[in-house]
Amino acid sequence: MIAPMPFTISLVLVACCQMEHYEVGIQLHCLCLKSGFVNVVLGTNLIDMYSKCQNVEASRRVFDHMEVDRNVLTWNSIVSSYARNSQPDEAMVLIREMLRSGVNPKQATYNSLLSSFSTDGHFDKCKQIQCRIIKEGFEVNHYLMVTLMTVYSECNGSLDDFWKLCSGVREWDQISWNALIAGLSHLEHGEEALTQFSFMREAGVETDHFTFISILSAITIASALRAGKKIHALILKYGYASHLDVQNGLVSMYARCGNVHDSRKVFSSMFTHDVISWNSLLSGYAHNGHGREVVELFEEMRRTEIKPNHATFLAVLTACSHVGMLDKGLEYFELMVNDKTLPPPPIEHYTTIVDLLGRFGYLNEAESFINNMPIEPGPSTYKSLLRACQVHGNKEIALQSAQMLLKLHPNDPAAYILLSNVLDDGGCWSDGAGVRKLMYDRGLAKKPGCSWI
Structure with a gap:
């Protein structure tokens, strides 16, 4: 019987990563322990295998047992493990440990970490990593800049900051243009995304399915059905009409633009x-x-x-x-x-049931449903009940709901407006006026509405 060498096991571990064969990976780990194979390459591959099979805890255990035998690739793998599994806070802690241990992160490390940032709460961390990138001279790296564009659009919400970042991009290839159009779509600037798509085509840059997915999202935001039909024609012309993600984008675009007939037509034409x-x-x-x-x-x-x-x-x-x-x-x-x-x-589903009960006038049942929810009710839940109280004229439940809403969000003018409307509709004019006065005294004001008409 020919015994496998560490190099052979490393190659098979790489295959396990690519195919996400968790059980085979565990068996290989056991074989390594049994055979006494312990080196930095095998350890790093084991971290990567467990990470891609979504077992971050196992990745960390392997990493912790490699106290001496660690190199920059080992650190990259464990940081990527947390980043890939949507745990950016833990990944940031590891970056600091990595720097304290005298190992400098590589561009791939920062790229993995940035990719895990996806919400407003992550933007400060994104800025910290951007400062490190600039300090180490990595801002010339094209892929890092493209990743920063994506993160800025998902975490920041500021179009000005997004444009400032884009001004630092040195190479405008297909990847850069795709990140720009996708970023503008994330920021809900659909018209601007359409304009940049036109510039991309004028520059002679080739489009791919990522381009069309992003521009279809932008069209949905802008409700630009006419532009959507032109994009559909381009999709047919360039041979992406059978791509599942593009087809899904077309279904969504037509439906959100009010053309449910064509949406259903695209859906029916799909093979899968x-x-x-x-x-x-x-x-x-x-x-x-x-x-x-x-x-x-x-x-x-x-x-x-x-x-x-x-x-x-x-x-x-x-x-x-x-x-x-x-x-x-x-x-x-x-x-x-x-x-x-x-x-x-999540909370949205419970809020929808409150709205459903409220529409039928089952306000006591809706209130009981809220009180027995297994999760904490949110502002939207109480607002839904308050609106139902206004429609059905239930002052008692409205007062209780408003009280709970103000506990959660004391500076939300919607709570005051809804309660005031309930009181006004019930003939309690002075009480309604008192609620509005309280709102104004606290410096709160309802944002004025607007209409497309």
């Missing part, structure tokens, strides 16, 4: 569907007020092998609320809650 395909169609129909069709489509989806996720259920529950299908809405909510393959539903 995934959960995003169904969600795009369902949310599009719900967005345009076709609630009963949403329920019919959902029942059709349940007959397929594709399992609904939380986004699916939110679209269906919203549709049930808008068309007044109380029994169906409650049935689907129970179906979701009892589905053990899904994580616990």
